[in-house]
Amino acid sequence: MPRSTKPSFVLELxxxxxxxxDSELQSRFNAALRLYNNVLGEAKTxxxxxRKSEAYQAAKGISRDRKxxxxxxxxxxxxxxxFTDYDLQSYANKAAKDSKWIAQxxxxxxxxxxxxxxxxxxxxxxxxxxxxxxxxxxSRFRCIEGKTNKQGIKWKDNRVMWFGLExxxxxxxxxVVNQYSLSCPVKYCRLIRRHLCGKRRWYCQLVNEGVPYQxxxxxxxDGIVGLDLNVSNIAFVAxxxxxxxxxxxxxxTFFKEITRLQRQMQRSQRANNPxxxxxxxxxxxxxxTVVKKGKxxxxxxxxxxxxxxxxxAKKKRELERRKTAHAETRNRRVVNEILRHGKHIKTENVSVxxxxxxxxxxxxxxxxxxxxxxxxxxxxxxxxxFIKFSTQKTALSQTHLDGRRIKKSLSERVxxxxxxIPEHHRDLFSAFxxxxxxxxxxxxxxxxxxxxxxxxxxxxxYQRHLTRKQVSPSESRQSDSPSERVSNESLIASQxxxxxxxxxxxxxxxxxxxxxxxxxKKNTGFTLEANYVRKHDAA
Numbered sequence: 001m002p003r004s005t006k007p008s009f010v011l012e013l014x015x016x017x018x019x020x021x022d023s024e025l026q027s028r029f030n031a032a033l034r035l036y037n038n039v040l041g042e043a044k045t046x047x048x049x050x051r052k053s054e055a056y057q058a059a060k061g062i063s064r065d066r067k068x069x070x071x072x073x074x075x076x077x078x079x080x081x082x083f084t085d086y087d088l089q090s091y092a093n094k095a096a097k098d099s100k101w102i103a104q105x106x107x108x109x110x111x112x113x114x115x116x117x118x119x120x121x122x123x124x125x126x127x128x129x130x131x132x133x134x135x136x137x138x139s140r141f142r143c144i145e146g147k148t149n150k151q152g153i154k155w156k157d158n159r160v161m162w163f164g165l166e167x168x169x170x171x172x173x174x175x176v177v178n179q180y181s182l183s184c185p186v187k188y189c190r191l192i193r194r195h196l197c198g199k200r201r202w203y204c205q206l207v208n209e210g211v212p213y214q215x216x217x218x219x220x221x222d223g224i225v226g227l228d229l230n231v232s233n234i235a236f237v238a239x240x241x242x243x244x245x246x247x248x249x250x251x252x253t254f255f256k257e258i259t260r261l262q263r264q265m266q267r268s269q270r271a272n273n274p275x276x277x278x279x280x281x282x283x284x285x286x287x288x289t290v291v292k293k294g295k296x297x298x299x300x301x302x303x304x305x306x307x308x309x310x311x312x313a314k315k316k317r318e319l320e321r322r323k324t325a326h327a328e329t330r331n332r333r334v335v336n337e338i339l340r341h342g343k344h345i346k347t348e349n350v351s352v353x354x355x356x357x358x359x360x361x362x363x364x365x366x367x368x369x370x371x372x373x374x375x376x377x378x379x380x381x382x383x384x385x386f387i388k389f390s391t392q393k394t395a396l397s398q399t400h401l402d403g404r405r406i407k408k409s410l411s412e413r414v415x416x417x418x419x420x421i422p423e424h425h426r427d428l429f430s431a432f433x434x435x436x437x438x439x440x441x442x443x444x445x446x447x448x449x450x451x452x453x454x455x456x457x458x459x460x461x462y463q464r465h466l467t468r469k470q471v472s473p474s475e476s477r478q479s480d481s482p483s484e485r486v487s488n489e490s491l492i493a494s495q496x497x498x499x500x501x502x503x504x505x506x507x508x509x510x511x512x513x514x515x516x517x518x519x520x521k522k523n524t525g526f527t528l529e530a531n532y533v534r535k536h537d538a539a
Contacts, residue, residue: 009212011181012192013169015202021165025202028163029193031105033141036114039092040133043122046083050126053077088115106144107163109152113145143205145190153189158182160189160204169204177213184208196321198314211381220382223342226435227375228396228427229350231359232366234334235427237435237454238341242461244428245334247366248327254319255361261316268309276301327367335374343384345375346434348391390440396430401451403444421455425462432458 017025050056059073078084092115096102102111124130134140146153153162160167172178185208192203214220221238228235233246270277270293278294305313338345352369363369376386398405401419408415408426415429424432432454436447 006209007211008187008207008209011206011208013171013204015167015204016170017167017202028105031102032114032144033136035092035096035102035111036118037135038095039088039115040118040135042091043088043118046081047122047126049081050078050083053081055080085116085119088119107152109147110144113147143190143192146188149186149188153191155186155189155206180213181208184210197318218336220339220343221341224344224435225338225342226431227345227347228431229347229368229372230427231355231362231368234371235431236338237431241341242428242457244425244461244465247368247371248330251326251330253365254323258316258319261312264312265309268306272304272306331367331371334371335378339378343379343382345379345386346437347388349388350391389437393440394437394442396433397426399433401448422459424458425465428458428461
């Protein structure tokens with residue numbers, strides 16, 4: 001059956017699941033996990049046989065100029081060892097029937113989809129796009145899907161129906177996005193398992209035929225936009241507008257809470273697995289001699305995980321999930337703002353993976369790679385373009401308006417052009433020049449002719465950036481921790497835990513309350529809780 005070329009989009013809906021249905025879904029996901037790992041192991045074995053075969057070695061010797069002959073030779077080598085998608089689908093169906101209990105839990109459509117998923121994972125290794133494949137564990141196996149909406153997992157009458165299970169969806173009927181999406185034909189259905197706030201939740205994703213609903217405020221204009229991508233912000237210059245937008249603006253990083261949980265997990269790991277670590281050793285730091293913890297031993301080790309370790313790991317995963325979800329929401333707003341001014345994007349070919357080695361924490365908190373990939377996807381979906389050009393050949397951050405290049409340090413964020421034009425932000429001026437790059441070459445004459453028209457736009461964008469930079473420290477208290485985002489008003493009795501109980505937030509104690517306790521105890525000799533209890537008893 002040929003692959004459908006019609007456009008599609010996804011609608012996600014939460015499901016209403018009883019405890020009995022939850023248990024049944026868990027067992028079915030468990031069966032799918034076992035089958036996937038079985039097919040993945042078989043696919044790896046067949047891939048190794050293909051690599052060692054004479055036909056494959058002969059195909060590697062064919063010149064790359066003879067593309068058709070080389071491609072047919074590789075295809076024949078794979079078919080000879082039965083390393084194809086359809087062969088693995090047949091193997092999955094047979095393995096499920098042989099096990100008996102797997103065939104009772106999941107249907108043939110889901111079995112074939114799992115085989116296709118395993119085949120694509122191993123194929124990436126064969127093509128050199130991945131180093132190895134990972135066998136799934138329960139926490140990393142989150143979704144299963146069907147092939148059509150006619151059998152297996154299917155959507156009917158606002159509910160998911162699968163092998164005797166009927167799972168009604170929770171639908172907001174007043175939401176225009178839901179109304180539009182539910183009116184489109186469904187290609188196939190996907191079930192998602194997630195853990196939110198320590199509880200298991202189930203969702204369905206409907207892969208619908210057609211184009212997604214476009215909100216009126218998220219329109220896409222037809223114009224050229226020059227970009228300059230940075231670690232923490234993105235500069236864009238369109239035909240009549242420019243801006244310097246921060247990534248993941250005012251998103252809490254939960255850095256303190258995650259660090260505290262990591263230390264707790266590390267202490268638990270060392271206490272339960274002392275033989276998996278090297279001996280502690282003494283090290284000199286200045287004039288002092290300190291004892292440093294031994295590093296984990298190399299090689300594969302058996303690790304024991306206590307219940308406290310698992311609870312801390314669950315809290316850490318939840319904080320990271322919330323941080324990622326919040327950052328994605330903010331970054332999607334940045335993407336929509338840029339596309340409102342143009343859908344033909346020009347930007348430097350920067351490597352976000354290379355930045356991770358130097359700016360690891362910033363990349364994790366800001367996610368510039370997500371913005372880049374979303375811009376490319378949405379621009380091309382709107383019949384636009386996303387063009388990358390060489391950073392080395394253009395060197396826009398060093399280029400002046402007369403064409404001369406003068407190196408600048410990374411800390412120098414202001415561009416002072418030698419032609420005497422007003423000062424501009426370095427990223428904004430680079431984004432302006434990127435509008436005039438064609439085939440890795442800067443069209444300097446076009447940039448000079450357009451500069452006078454866009455000069456007030458660039459200066460206005462620079463002024464907005466300076467204003468935001470001055471105001472944001474006083475407005476945004478959402479820097480590192482949710483525990484820092486509290487009111488400056490004095491503590492009242494309702495905020496104090498009775499009976500000496502600690503006032504806790506989601507993952508830690510309020511630091512403002514801790515400081516207030518220390519001051520109160522220093523001045524009066526009593527803590528806030530003790531003082532409150534004494535007054536309460538006296539009353």
